Amino acid sequence: MDPITRLMAIEEIRALKARYFRFIDTKLWDRLPDLFTVDLRVITPEGKIWIEGGAAYAASLKYGLERAVSCHQGFSHEIEFLPDGTARGIWAMQDIITWEDRHPREGWKAINGNGHYHETYRIDKNASPRQNWRIATLSLTRLKLDIDK
DSSP, rough: OOHHHHHHHHHHHHHHHHHHHHHHHOOOOOTTTGGEEEEEEEEOOSSEEEEOOOOHHHHHHHHHTTTTHHHEEEEEEEEEEETTTTTEEEEEEEEEEEEESSHHHHHHEEEEEEEEEEEEEEEEEOTTSSOEEEEEEEEEEEEEEEEEE
């Protein structure tokens, strides 16, 4: 990959991750599935598949966060390109979330977490040329999670 193409791809992936955070925090649920591959896999820190499918993951985020105020931030991205044309990224993150009542599954009132997103990305040939990278796998590892019950 030539240096200009590489830099452009890094910027596309950075914008993709920024949209991910913004779409969640501003509750743009109908646009969220477009950020993922159809066969997205969300993987637990233990390496097990938690959920499959971009639409299913978007629906789970809506279920858990629709009645919450959330603020997600991503920092210090590391992006590398693999020989097969995919990319791999790690993002330091912080999320601060307060639910109107409680998280519908976990029962939390609020959380403040820090950790890392570990992701892979793939080009979607059917997407617009300026927004063609999609999140293909996603795993969130936490270094710290403060929970208000």
